Amino acid sequence: MHDSSDMLQQALQLHAGGNLGAAEALYSQLLQARPDHFDALRLLGLVRYQQGRLAEAFSLIGAALKENPNSPPALLDYGLVLEALQRREDALAVYDKALAIKPDFAAVLNNRGNVLQSLRRPGEALASFDRALAVEPNDADALNNRGNVLRDLERPAEALASYEKALALDPGHRCVFDGMADAALAACDWARTTVIAGHLESRIRQRRSIINPFRLLVYGSDPALQLEGAKTFVGREIPVRVPLWTGAIRRRQKLRIAYLSADFHRHATAFLMAGLFELHDRSRFETVGISFGPDDDSSMRARLVRAFDQFHDVRSRSDLEVAKLLNDLEVDIAVDLKGHTQGARPGILAHRPAPVQASYLGFPGTMGADFIDYVIADSIVLPFDQQPFYQEKIVHLPECYQVNDSKRTIAAHTPTRRETGLPDKGFVFCCFNNNYKITAPVFDVWMRLLTAVEGSVLWLLRGNDDAMINLRRQATARGIEAARLIFAPRLPYEDHLARHRVADLFVDTLPYNAHTTASDALWAGLPLLTCRGGTFAGRVGASLLHAAGVPEMVTSDLGEYEALGLRLAIDAPLLHDFRHRLEQNRSTCSLFDTDRFRRHVEQAYTTMWEIQQRGEAPRSFRVEPGSS
Numbered sequence: 185m186h187d188s189s190d191m192l193q194q195a196l197q198l199h200a201g202g203n204l205g206a207a208e209a210l211y212s213q214l215l216q217a218r219p220d221h222f223d224a225l226r227l228l229g230l231v232r233y234q235q236g237r238l239a240e241a242f243s244l245i246g247a248a249l250k251e252n253p254n255s256p257p258a259l260l261d262y263g264l265v266l267e268a269l270q271r272r273e274d275a276l277a278v279y280d281k282a283l284a285i286k287p288d289f290a291a292v293l294n295n296r297g298n299v300l301q302s303l304r305r306p307g308e309a310l311a312s313f314d315r316a317l318a319v320e321p322n323d324a325d326a327l328n329n330r331g332n333v334l335r336d337l338e339r340p341a342e343a344l345a346s347y348e349k350a351l352a353l354d355p356g357h358r359c360v361f362d363g364m365a366d367a368a369l370a371a372c373d374w375a376r377t378t379v380i381a382g383h384l385e386s387r388i389r390q391r392r393s394i395i396n397p398f399r400l401l402v403y404g405s406d407p408a409l410q411l412e413g414a415k416t417f418v419g420r421e422i423p424v425r426v427p428l429w430t431g432a433i434r435r436r437q438k439l440r441i442a443y444l445s446a447d448f449h450r451h452a453t454a455f456l457m458a459g460l461f462e463l464h465d466r467s468r469f470e471t472v473g474i475s476f477g478p479d480d481d482s483s484m485r486a487r488l489v490r491a492f493d494q495f496h497d498v499r500s501r502s503d504l505e506v507a508k509l510l511n512d513l514e515v516d517i518a519v520d521l522k523g524h525t526q527g528a529r530p531g532i533l534a535h536r537p538a539p540v541q542a543s544y545l546g547f548p549g550t551m552g553a554d555f556i557d558y559v560i561a562d563s564i565v566l567p568f569d570q571q572p573f574y575q576e577k578i579v580h581l582p583e584c585y586q587v588n589d590s591k592r593t594i595a596a597h598t599p600t601r602r603e604t605g606l607p608d609k610g611f612v613f614c615c616f617n618n619n620y621k622i623t624a625p626v627f628d629v630w631m632r633l634l635t636a637v638e639g640s641v642l643w644l645l646r647g648n649d650d651a652m653i654n655l656r657r658q659a660t661a662r663g664i665e666a667a668r669l670i671f672a673p674r675l676p677y678e679d680h681l682a683r684h685r686v687a688d689l690f691v692d693t694l695p696y697n698a699h700t701t702a703s704d705a706l707w708a709g710l711p712l713l714t715c716r717g718g719t720f721a722g723r724v725g726a727s728l729l730h731a732a733g734v735p736e737m738v739t740s741d742l743g744e745y746e747a748l749g750l751r752l753a754i755d756a757p758l759l760h761d762f763r764h765r766l767e768q769n770r771s772t773c774s775l776f777d778t779d780r781f782r783r784h785v786e787q788a789y790t791t792m793w794e795i796q797q798r799g800e801a802p803r804s805f806r807v808e809p810g811s812s
Contacts, residue, residue, distance in 0.1 A: 188214055192223055204231050222251040226258045233265050236423045238502060241265045256286040263295055267302075269502045275299050290319040294326045301333050304478070309333045324354035331363045338648035340371035358420075361393040369402055369620040371650040374658070377403070378624075388413045394420055397524040401549050402620060405695045405718030407573035414524070414552025415575065422553070425504075427536035428511040434539070439793055440470045442515040442538065443492075445546070446477030446527030450484045452700035453521055453546060455677060458484065459589035459778040461491035465786060472515060474498055474506065476529050507535035516540060517789050520556065523547020540792045540802075543576060545586070548699070548720040550574040557802040558792060560785070561585045564727040565720045568804060579792070580806035581784045583774035584731035586724065588703055590778045595682040604683050605670055610639035611753050614687035614710065616672065616680075616701050619647040621693040622655070629746045630691060631662040637753045643687055646671035684708035688759065689752055694742070697725040706732050707776065711762040713737055713752065715745040731775035734765055784809075 195210035208231045214224035229244030245262045252258060259282035266275035279296040282289055297312035313330040317323060327350035334343035347364040350357060365384070368376035381403050387393040388400075388409060397414040400406075443461070447453035464471050473492035476499050479485055489495045494513070498506045510518060510532075518538040522528035523546050533541050534555050542558040543551050550559065552575050559566070559576040562585040566578055601608055613633060615622070622644075634640050642659075646652060656666035675683070681704055684690075690705040692698050692714035698705070702725050705712050714725025716738055726738040739745040752759045770776055787807045795803060 188217065188221070195224075195227065199227065199231065204234060207231060220251055222248050222255070222258075225251065226255075226261060229265070230261050233261070233268065236425075238265060238268050238504070242269065254285055256282045256289050256292065259285075260289070260292050260295065263292070263299075267295070267299060270500050270505075272299050272303050276303070288319045290316045290323060290326065293319070294323070294329060297326075297329055297333065301329075301336065306333050306336045310337065322353050324350040324357050324360070327353070328357060328360050328363060331360075331367065335363065335367050335370060338370075339650070340367040340648060341373070341650040343367040344371065344373070344376065356392070358392075358394045361387055362395045362399060365395070365399050365403065366620075369399075370648060372619055372622060372654040372658070373650075374624045374654075385409055388416060391416055391420075397549060397552060398547065401719070401721040402696050405722060407570060407719050410719065411550050411552060411573045411575070414550050416552075417524070418530070418551065418553045422531050422534045425507075425531075425535045428507055429536050429539055433797070434514060434516060435797075438468055438470050439789060440472065440514060440516045441789060442472040442474055442510055442513070442518045443521055444474040444476070444518060444529075444532060445521040446475070446529070447521065447546070448473060448475040448485065448488045448495075449478060449480040450482045450677065451477075454484050454488060455592060456545070456587055456589060456700055456703065457521075458487055458491060459591055460587045460782055460785070461488065463779055463782045465782070466493070469786065469789070470494075472496070472510075472513060474510070474532075476506070476532075477527055503529060503531035504535060506532045507537040510537035511535075516793060517542065519544050519560075520551075521546045523549070523551055539796050542579075542792065548724065550576060560788060561720065562727055563806070564730060565723045570720075571804060577802045577804045579788050579804065581781070581788060582807055582809040583784075584727050584781075586699070586703065586728060586731075586775075587781045587785070588707070588776050588778060590776050592681070592707060593678050594708060595676075595678040597679075598682050598685045599679075601686050604643075604672065604686055606643065606686060607639070607641060610641055611637050612641055612643050612687045612689075613749075613753070614643040614684070614690050614705075615693065615698075616643075616645045616684075616690070616704070617693050617698050618645065619651040619655070621696045621698075623694065624658075625742060626691075626694050627655075627658060628662070629742055629749070631659060631664050632746060633691075633749050633753065634659075634664050634668055636750055640753065641668045641670050643670050643672060646673050680704070681708045684710040689713055689749065691749060692725045694722055695719065696721045697723070699724045702728050703775070706766060707770070709763060709766050709770070711737060711752070711759060711766060713739070713745065713749050715739045715742055728775060731773060732766060733769040733773045734762055737762065 191210055195207045199207035211224045211228035214221050225244050225248035229241045232241035242265050248258050259278050263275040263278040276299050279292050282292045293312050293316035297309040300309035310333050313326050316326040327346050331343040331346035344367045347360050351360045365380045368380055395413050397417050400410045400413045470493045473495040475497050515538045517540040519542050523543055525546050536555050541556050543556050544560040556576050558579050560579050563580050571578055630642055652671055656669055659669050660666050684705055687710055690710050690712040694715050695717045702712055716723055716726045729735055729737045739748055784807050
């Protein structure tokens with residue numbers, strides 16, 4: 185190691201072996217001797233990127249490019265840093281420059297595909313992955329990424345084929361199994377989901393795969409495994425950060441609450457929460473909207489922007505930059521509305537920008553993160569005896585954890601059965617949940633109900649073609665004509681609510697219930713039949729029905745669920761009674777009383793803050809009815 189080339193080779197070996205600290209020291213030595221050393225600048229920048237020190241990585245690799253502006257490897261590394269900084273358009277331009285110099289650079293084509301996918305340009309992303317695979321057909325990363333974009337294009341069967349090839353090439357690939365698990369659900373491919381379910385536990389416990397915690401909510405009801413999976417995911421995907429909030433005591437008249445979401449547009453979260461944002465007591469609270477999702481230029485987006493005291497579109501900012509914004513704004517309580525769902529950015533709160541940080545609504549499970557203090561729930565969806573399976577402390581709101589916007593409008597026109605594609609006569613069982621929630625045991629019940637109720641049909645939301653084909657095939661295998669499964673296209677929200685009126689009974693799914701979809705049905709006056717599951721995700725229907733004043737629609741197992749479903753289908757007066765009660769209760773029940781919910785959640789925030797101000801550790805607590 186007497187000359188710079190030997191030192192560089194040793195540093196490269198250490199770097200490749202994962203010894204970032206030793207490689208960093210040697211790169212720094214090289215730069216002390218020669219500050220313009222291209223390789224040392226680039227590779228030290230890459231180390232900084234791998235350490236999450238993005239500003240330094242940006243500076244170092246930028247300096248390397250000044251020395252050699254047409255280096256494809258340096259352009260690749262620069263693009264990676266720009267991606268991490270959420271500067272996706274800039275990253276795309278850098279990748280295109282690299283490809284102009286080296287058109288067959290497979291790694292750049294792969295990363296370019298990822299950027300295009302994140303920019304919601306899936307068709308172009310797929311073309312980029314295909315170009316990468318034309319160069320390197322056995323690149324497991326490119327095959328995995330191609331599977332991801334095929335899922336986004338609602339082609340899950342093709343995605344599965346891509347994932348399976350990737351897994352055959354690289355059985356130890358950390359991400360492929362999670363993609364397979366998701367695509368199999370999306371396709372309603374129950375043969376595959378059964379096999380995948382059998383491997384999930386071992387892959388988590390042996391830490392062989394990165395499994396998104398959301399997947400575990402759909403695949404089963406083991407809260408211990410859900411906790412372990414979430415903790416493993418956070419430990420591997422979200423680096424430990426230096427806290428931005430360092431314990432400074434803040435005392436002021438109003439609490440400053442920030443809500444973080446990718447869904448501040450026409451989305452289920454917005455349909456539920458818009459009224460709450462508008463009704464917050466401005467004499468006691470200031471509200472901040474932190475949006476890292478798309479701006480769809482809708483009336484809902486405009487309504488949400490007006491509802492907050494401050495609204496920040498942070499799509500182009502890095503996690504650290506958003507966290508610094510929250511800290512600079514002196515936010516007291518940060519409320520994450522995404523959890524581990526699509527578009528989530530838990531890395532923002534990993535920087536601990538606020539004294540109190542909570543999870544609410546979007547993710548019905550534990551985040552598995554020590555930087556989330558509380559999960560907002562109720563006594564039905566998350567009893568206190570579930571605390572051992574939650575990293576967060578449990579907060580019980582009275583009546584129901586789910587907020588509802590009492591201003592939701594239903595289209596004036598109620599379609600006829602013929603307009604919706606339904607037969608003129610016959611009982612209509614309805615489930616407008618996403619198809620991935622439909623599992624074989626529940627589907628078996630539905631098919632037996634169709635067998636028992638002559639002329640009845642099952643009305644489902646139309647998802648991807650693969651799911652529709654598989655569901656019809658499964659129906660046929662159970663002796664039910666495929667035509668008795670009718671698939672409803674997606675409609676504008678107000679029209680979607682209106683068509684509920686022509687169904688007879690909403691039948692819920694398990695282990696993951698209807699959530700917003702259940703509230704939609706109840707708001708439209710459609711009776712909902714649910715089965716209480718073993719975890720938060722499977723108990724939401726029960727919570728909603730209690731809050732709507734019809735707890736008799738909650739069953740405790742699938743046998744009871746099937747029996748009540750049959751009784752409701754053949755006993756018209758009984759079903760009419762439930763429908764009448766829903767109509768009568770709509771204006772008075774707790775489920776749809778937005779201001780009543782507002783008072784309760786504000787009391788929860790106040791209690792969290794009082795605990796923090798006393799210097800106490802977060803603890804579980806319940807909000808009493810009528811608190812304000």
